[in-house]
Amino acid sequence: DGGITQSPKYLFRKEGQNVTLSCEQNLNHDAMYWYRQDPGQGLRLIYYSQIVNDFQKGDIAEGYSVSREKKESFPLTVTSAQKNPTAFYLCASSMSGSSYNEQFFGPGTRLTVL
Amino acid sequence: AQSVTQPDIHITVSEGASLELRCNYSYGATPYLFWYVQSPGQGLQLLLKYFSGDTLVQGIKGFEAEFKRSQSSFNLRKPSVHWSDAAEYFCAVGISGGYNKLIFGAGTRLAVHP
Numbered sequence: 036d037g038g039i040t041q042s043p044k045y046l047f048r049k050e051g052q053n054v055t056l057s058c059e060q061n062l063n064h065d066a067m068y069w070y071r072q073d074p075g076q077g078l079r080l081i082y083y084s085q086i087v088n089d090f091q092k093g094d095i096a097e098g099y100s101v102s103r104e105k106k107e108s109f110p111l112t113v114t115s116a117q118k119n120p121t122a123f124y125l126c127a128s129s130m131s132g133s134s135y136n137e138q139f140f141g142p143g144t145r146l147t148v149l
Numbered sequence: 150a151q152s153v154t155q156p157d158i159h160i161t162v163s164e165g166a167s168l169e170l171r172c173n174y175s176y177g178a179t180p181y182l183f184w185y186v187q188s189p190g191q192g193l194q195l196l197l198k199y200f201s202g203d204t205l206v207q208g209i210k211g212f213e214a215e216f217k218r219s220q221s222s223f224n225l226r227k228p229s230v231h232w233s234d235a236a237e238y239f240c241a242v243g244i245s246g247g248y249n250k251l252i253f254g255a256g257t258r259l260a261v262h263p
Contacts, residue, residue, distance in 0.1 A: 075158070075255055076255055077239060077253035077255045077256055078193075078239070079253075080250065080251075083250075127193075133245075134181050134244050134250060134251070135181050135200055135245070138251060139195075140185075140193040141192050143190070143191065143192050
């Protein structure tokens with residue numbers, strides 16, 4: 036089955052640690068996205084990538100980093116510079132970077148800072 | 150600036166009753182409009198989308214939405230709600246002319262009473 040997988044489902048981090056969230060898709064989509072979801076705030080865009088080896092900052096990129104070395108993979112690193120990282124993180128992909136293309140979402144990773 | 154407003158944070162309906170979830174957007178050009186649904190702890194699933202043409206759009210699970218340009222609205226409706234419809238619903242607007250940016254509303258949480 037084609038789709039998007041995210042791992043782990045739950046992640047706990049101590050303050051000062053960097054953690055990496057995995058996102059893999061087998062839909063052959065060119066574009067991939069990372070969103071952060073907080074209660075009552077909808078989804079906010081962290082980073083996006085339209086093609087391999089290229090990515091752009093979204094609305095709340097500070098304290099996060101990404102890489103796009105393969106078309107299928109778009110890992111997100113939450114660095115110690117992110118002051119309030121506890122949230123639900125969603126990865127998405129779409130066929131291309133055009134805004135009429137549907138975005139497909141993964142099941143999410145819930146990150147908690149201890 | 151572009152924005153999406155979902156005026157109702159929580160809505161409770163009885164099973165079998167009709168449902169309307171409100172969505173208003175602010176965007177200068179013709180928008181691409183989406184409704185997504187999210188079950189607790191899960192990713193988002195597309196219910197329906199509007200790009201152009203017929204302003205009444207049919208989606209999955211018996212949902213429909215009507216685009217009203219004069220009111221900048223894209224309200225979601227269902228004639229008879231089922232208990233399995235309890236979830237959070239997000240309206241989003243796709244910004245055209247660039248990368249595939251979706252701006253999400255804050256969401257409406259739907260509870261269904263038996």
